[in-house]
Amino acid sequence: MVQNEIIESRIKNAAPFVGCPPDIIQGLLKNAALQNHKKGRLLFIHEDPADRYYFVVKGWVKLFRETLDGTQAVVDILGAGCFLGEKSVFQDGEYGYSAEIAEEAELVSLCTQDLKAELGKSHELALSMLRHMADQNKKQDMEIEHRALQTAPQRIACFLLRLVDQSQKGTVITHLPYDKTLIASRLGMQPETFSRALSKLKQETGIKVRGASVEVESVERLKNYTCQTCSSDFPCRDLLKKSG
Amino acid sequence: MVQNEIIESRIKNAAPFVGCPPDIIQGLLKNAALQNHKKGRLLFIHEDPADRYYFVVKGWVKLFRETLDGTQAVVDILGAGCFLGEKSVFQDGEYGYSAEIAEEAELVSLCTQDLKAELGKSHELALSMLRHMADQNKKQDMEIEHRALQTAPQRIACFLLRLVDQSQKGTVITHLPYDKTLIASRLGMQPETFSRALSKLKQETGIKVRGASVEVESVERLKNYTCQTCSSDFPCRDLLKKSG
DNA sequence: AGAGTGAATTGATCTTGGTCAAGGCAGTGA
DNA sequence: TCACTGCCTTGACCAAGATCAATTCACTCT
Numbered sequence: 001m002v003q004n005e006i007i008e009s010r011i012k013n014a015a016p017f018v019g020c021p022p023d024i025i026q027g028l029l030k031n032a033a034l035q036n037h038k039k040g041r042l043l044f045i046h047e048d049p050a051d052r053y054y055f056v057v058k059g060w061v062k063l064f065r066e067t068l069d070g071t072q073a074v075v076d077i078l079g080a081g082c083f084l085g086e087k088s089v090f091q092d093g094e095y096g097y098s099a100e101i102a103e104e105a106e107l108v109s110l111c112t113q114d115l116k117a118e119l120g121k122s123h124e125l126a127l128s129m130l131r132h133m134a135d136q137n138k139k140q141d142m143e144i145e146h147r148a149l150q151t152a153p154q155r156i157a158c159f160l161l162r163l164v165d166q167s168q169k170g171t172v173i174t175h176l177p178y179d180k181t182l183i184a185s186r187l188g189m190q191p192e193t194f195s196r197a198l199s200k201l202k203q204e205t206g207i208k209v210r211g212a213s214v215e216v217e218s219v220e221r222l223k224n225y226t227c228q229t230c231s232s233d234f235p236c237r238d239l240l241k242k243s244g
Numbered sequence: 245m246v247q248n249e250i251i252e253s254r255i256k257n258a259a260p261f262v263g264c265p266p267d268i269i270q271g272l273l274k275n276a277a278l279q280n281h282k283k284g285r286l287l288f289i290h291e292d293p294a295d296r297y298y299f300v301v302k303g304w305v306k307l308f309r310e311t312l313d314g315t316q317a318v319v320d321i322l323g324a325g326c327f328l329g330e331k332s333v334f335q336d337g338e339y340g341y342s343a344e345i346a347e348e349a350e351l352v353s354l355c356t357q358d359l360k361a362e363l364g365k366s367h368e369l370a371l372s373m374l375r376h377m378a379d380q381n382k383k384q385d386m387e388i389e390h391r392a393l394q395t396a397p398q399r400i401a402c403f404l405l406r407l408v409d410q411s412q413k414g415t416v417i418t419h420l421p422y423d424k425t426l427i428a429s430r431l432g433m434q435p436e437t438f439s440r441a442l443s444k445l446k447q448e449t450g451i452k453v454r455g456a457s458v459e460v461e462s463v464e465r466l467k468n469y470t471c472q473t474c475s476s477d478f479p480c481r482d483l484l485k486k487s488g
Numbered sequence: 489a490g491a492g493t494g495a496a497t498t499g500a501t502c503t504t505g506g507t508c509a510a511g512g513c514a515g516t517g518a
Numbered sequence: 519t520c521a522c523t524g525c526c527t528t529g530a531c532c533a534a535g536a537t538c539a540a541t542t543c544a545c546t547c548t
Contacts, residue, residue: 046475065389065475073389073475090378096385119371126370127363133377134334140384141340145309145317147391148432152505181525188392193505195527211514231290231309231317396535425495437535439497455544 007032007108011055016083016132017125024122031111036104043084043099043107050088050095052109056080059105060178062185063097074185077102079177087133089116103178142236147188149229152197153204155187157226160207164216166235172219176212201225251276251352255299260327260376261369268366275355280348287328287343287351294332294339296353300324303349304422306429307341318429321346323421331377333360347422386480391432393473396441399431401449401470408460410479416463420456445469 011017011032012025020028034057037043043054046065054061056078063075063084075097078084088095089112119126146155163174176183184194201207205225208215216222227234255261255276256269264272278301281287287298290309298305300322307319307328319341322328332339333356363370390399407418420427428438445451449469452459460466471478 067393067473067475069472071393071473073392075385075388087378087381090375091382096382119374123367123370126367126374130363130370130374130377131334133374133381134331137331137377137381137384138335138340140381140388141319144319144384144388144391147388148317149311149315179525190506191526192507192528196505199527228313229311229315231311423495434536435496436498436537440535443497 003034004029004032007034010057011108014055014081014083015135016086016129018128020122020125020128024118024125027118027121028110028114028125030114033109035107035109037101037107039101039104041101043101044095046096046098047094050085050093050112053083053085053088053112053115054099055108055110056082056084057106057108059101059107060103060182061105061107062100062102062182064100065097072185074188077178077182077186083132085112086115087136088112089119102182142232145231150226151229152187152189152193153201154226154229155189156183156194156197156201157205157222158230159183159187160214160216161219161222161226161234162236163214164219166219168219172216174214174216176214247278248273248276251278254301255352258299258325258327259379260330260373262372264366264369264372268362268369271362271365272354272358272369274358277353279351279353281345281351283345283348285345287345288339290340290342291338294329294337294356297327297329297332297356297359298343299352299354300326300328301350301352303345303351304347304426305349305351306344306346306426308344309341316429318432321422321426321430327376329356330359331380332356333363346426386476389475394470395473396431396433396437397445397448398470398473399433400427400438400441400445401466402474403427403431404451404458404460405463405466405470405478406480407458408463410463412463416460418458418460420458 008025008029011029012020017025017028037059043061044050044052058080061078061082061084063078065073065075067073084099085095093112119129146158150158160174163177164172180194180198181191184191187194189197198209202209205221206217207222208217223234230236251273252269255273256264261269261272281303287305288294288296302324305322305326305328307322309317309319311317328343329339337356363373390402394402404418407421408416424438424442425435428435431438433441442453446453449465450461451466452461467478474480
């Protein structure tokens, strides 16, 4: 059971599970499995019956929905430390979106039935899951606000601010975590718009971009440019709380 | 304690409280009070410490946030059967938005401390609150999708479809629940855009509008016009579940 | 009935981002 | 090294919705 120990060490401190007694954690992990997936692999499809949910150890997963007329809307891109499909337990046992591997990923696959069962047993688990859901809620709230009020360059700046360690002074260098096209879809814009908006952002805030690496000369300047049209002060409240 | 009985009868079957044992309900209502408020009354402000949360018995409440540069973004408009401010319990005891009476309203004001205490005691309450939060989540998901993919006339049509009893055949007549300006802000558009989009909708789907009353000749035609750009079939899943 | 108020409509113009088309650039594989 | 592929960028044009300004409409108050 070496694999199980690895899984346990990675997952037991994840947001929805903190503070749970060990036997509940064991119950949750009863049917867990560590998996590796290649880019492009489809994990599940919107409205399919949900038997598994997942925890991201490494890599990136794209969540999206498809409309009747075929358009694809990206819901989120999840990285290490995030869960996906876990909310199906409260939503008639169906997935609320489709999920596809965006960059080669290592996942823990878990059983939704186990989650349901343990939720019924453990009050602690229910409470931390509640906190987790509330955080998700807040995150979506901000997403709605951002999409409504921010311009394309501001949305990119906001994305960058969330990448950099905000406590740092002076010049900071970061790397875009995945393709620009994917970032664009994550931010709800077209690749062309992303490209142009990034150019504008360079002019306006003095950042420098070469390939995937971004040099932010003054975090302050980025904040001034972006956070005016936001209802909460920077650093954003949801930054410290991870898990999708 | 006549007032308490009135309150209890109205609130005990609300989504987050269903299936709770009577003593827990009593605990929740310990510091409850029935209130009447005039239009324009500010209930609480974004990021203020949250001591009360509310249940809407009658009327309409506007939820919104204000950005640093003064723009107001409407989060939602809540009617009878909805809660507001209840999520503060999981969000560091702060309100996630400001709330203002949009149309003369009757509310039950409840104590967040009591909610917190009872959540700690009752596993049932935690579980139904969890379901409630999941529904909210789904609702927000749809909101994001709609704002991204629907045109202004489609958003209005979607709003109308949610007003009419969808099972009805033939011509249906509804009434807009509040001012057009308010509906516009709820749908994230300007009043002018709303007006023009409504005209277009009249042409395209044959609906008739006079003042606040709307005559829908064919619900089917409205669906065809709107639901193409949506990822879930009509009738939308979230329709049956109320409570904001 | 008439004045006054706020909501709603309409027109003209502008801005943002989307769409379509054409290249450019970087990494891969023979 | 050279083609091939996919990602990214750039340009020209378009469409949706925002903005600004001017009425018009509906309702209340006197």
